[in-house]
Amino acid sequence: MIQFDFSTIAFFVFAVLTLGGALGVVTNRNLFRGTIWLMVSLFGVAGFYVLLSAPFLAAVQVLVYIGAIAILFTFAVMLTRSLTRLNVRYTRLWPSALGAVLLFAMLVIGVIWPVFGGNEMYSLPLSDVVRTTSDLGVALVSGEGYVLPFEVASLLLTGAMIGAIVIARDADEEELEQ
Amino acid sequence: MDCTGLCEVLTQGGTDPGLAQFLSILIGVVLVVSVPLVTVIFLIWIERKIAARIQDRIGPNRVGPFGLVQTFADLIKLLIKEDITPASADRLLYNAAPILSLAAVALIWAVVPFTPYHFGVDLEIGALYFVAVASLGTLAIMTAGWASNNKYALLGAFRVVALLVSYEIPLVFALLVPVMLAGSMSMFDIVNAQAGMWFVFMAPLAMLLFFISSQAETGRAPFDLIEAESELVAGFNIEYSGMKFGMFFAAEFLHVFTNGVLITVLFLGGWYFPGWQMPLIAFMWLGLKAFIPYFISLWIRNTVPRLRIDQVMRFNWFFLVPLSIVNVLVLAFLVMILKEIGWVPVDETGAMALADATFIELLPMTIVLFISNVLICLPIINRLRRTGSDDRVADEQRAQHAIAHAAGD
Known part of the structure; x- marks a missing residue:
């Protein structure tokens, strides 16, 4: 059964931060507050990394997600002041909502079931590849480690960047040139 | 545990x-x-x-x-004093911002090693932790500026993003230099690596870059655009009063001294001082050394006028960022060459180990690195001088032209 030591309490505190923050993001009508809730949620995730003995990932989580990405979010929101008081209600997205609920249910069953089912095969030990920061660096670029996921992720980011440029590009520009 | x-x-x-x-x-x-x-x-x-x-x-x-x-x-x-919250302010965020502002600075002190035996925590990723926590200060100021529902506060907050986010780049590149020399991100290891020779003699340029960008990070003159009194009344904290205003100011005052302590830990050898080493004396050395950058920071703050936002940005992107990148590259290259020659003390695994080396063993390496820093600086100072004089000549010509024009009319 669960032992109630201090790391368990910390786990529940971070769980409340992560899930409560996420709930705040989707329920808030004010976009600026939404981004602040997003930061709370990301901070909770950083706490989980600390609990899983991955302080490097925790620091990077705070630095990249809260310190850089979320700050850019707030900056964009501040530039669009009309978005801070949203009154629009999206009520016709039932298929998407159903899909999201189904996906969530599948994830919950897939993750929770093995843990409580007592199947020893799924109780994976902590990775022994990554002990220090330099181990992490080697694991990311060595052929035996995670070089393929690393490259795929970078490809995905490049694709996302190109997509963002295509979407943001003004259609009138080409017409003006002609 | x-x-x-x-x-x-x-x-x-x-x-x-x-x-x-x-x-x-x-x-x-x-x-x-x-x-x-x-x-x-x-x-x-x-x-x-x-x-x-x-x-x-x-x-x-x-x-x-x-x-x-x-x-x-x-x-x-x-x-x-009366604790006022403006009627149209976002109440929760308005009150949370001052706390976050002070917390962002206080959190840095967790990784500061005061003496070999007195420290908050010795994180393996101390330097990274500092950068991560310092970025929370930006968030506090932005939240304060937005939640106040005031146009001057919002303008101040806009400037914060431009200023603090851009000056983080030279700050991190300068921070990379002691991390590279010590071969560790732990603040404790960085101080220990300076037992024989302080990093300020090996990388004076990195210390200067760190000092300038940390001055900008605190929002002090000549980078005090965040709360430019004559333009924005007081900037992001205009709506705050009482202790909430006091917390912003305490955070700022503390941040300046914290930067002094960090410069001491990263470049001035932390608790080390030639001769006398005892736990409590070590604490005193750290404090005394931290006062040198702190005093210089105050000196600059009280004697230099404020720069315009475009000047601040140009100074960062066209001067500090390239310089800090060149500095890191040159240092990494030289350390590699020096290792091949055998001028760098190494341990049995072949990794750089400055912690056990003596002053004499480190001297040749230090001299080479110091000269490289001077050589990087010389053309830059020359370039700055020429740009400055060109600007001045252009200004004078424009003024004379204007006078002649006025007289012609």
Whole structure:
């Protein structure tokens, strides 16, 4: 059964931060507050990394997600002041909502079931590849480690960047040139 | 987890081991946070005295001897002032911002090694932790600016993003230099690596870059665009009053001294000083050395006028960022070459180990790195001089042209 030591309490505190923050993001009508809730949620995730003995990932989580990405979010929101008081209600997205609920249910069953089912095969030990920061660096670029996921992720980011440029590009520009 | 010191005493007294560990950690956290918070009370007095002397005034001199108790009087005044929240402000975020602002600075002190035996926590990723925590300060100022629902506060917050986010780049590149030399991100290892030779002699340029960008990070003159009094009234904190305003200011005062301590830890050898080494003396050395960058920072703040936002940005992107990148590249290249020649002390695995080396062993390496820094600086200073004189000539010509034009009419 669960032992109630201090790391368990910390786990529940971070769980409340992560899930409560996420709930705040989707329920808030004010976009600026939404981004602040997003930061709370990301901070909770950083706490989980600390609990899983991955302080490097925790620091990077705070630095990249809260310190850089979320700050850019707030900056964009501040530039669009009309978005801070949203009154629009999206009520016709039932298929998407159903899909999201189904996906969530599948994830919950897939993750929770093995843990409580007592199947020893799924109780994976902590990775022994990554002990220090330099181990992490080697694991990311060595052929035996995670070089393929690393490259795929970078490809995905490049694709996302190109997509963002295509979407943001003004259609009138080409017409003006002609 | 190990259980030593206070934790051991509590366990022997019959306390549950988990609770004993929790209590001893809690007491440590409270102590580490209290040090900066008590220090800031006296820092405010020191800063006001120095600012007054530079501006040919006396400064606080009424309350207590030399006005020492003035800060307490101000504190009481701030505490009993009416606590106003503007009607149209975002109440939750408006009140959370000052707390976050002070917390972002106080959190840095967790990784500062005061002496070999007194420190909050020795994180393996100390340097990265510092960068991560410092970025929370930006968030606090932005939240304050937005939640106040005031156009001047919002303008101040906009400038914060531009200023702080861009100056983080040279800051991190300068931070990379001691990390590379020590071969570790732990603040403890960085200080230990300076036992034989302080990094300021190996990388003076990196220290200068760190100093300039940390001055910008605190939002002090000549980078005080965040709260430019003459343009934005007071910038992001315009709507704040009482202790909430006081917390922003305490955070700023503390941040300046924190930067002094960080420069000491990263470049000036932390607790090391030639000759006398004892735990409490070591603490004194750290404090004394931290006062050198702190004093220079105050000196600059009180003598230099404010720059325009475009000048600040140009200075960063066209000067500090390229310079810091070149600095890191040159240093990495030279250290590699010096390792091949055998001028760098190494341990049995072949990794660089400065911690066990003596002053004499480190001297050749230091001289080479110092000369490289001077060689990087020379063309840059020359370039700056030429740009400055060109600008001045152009200005004079424009002025003469305008006079001639006016006389012609």
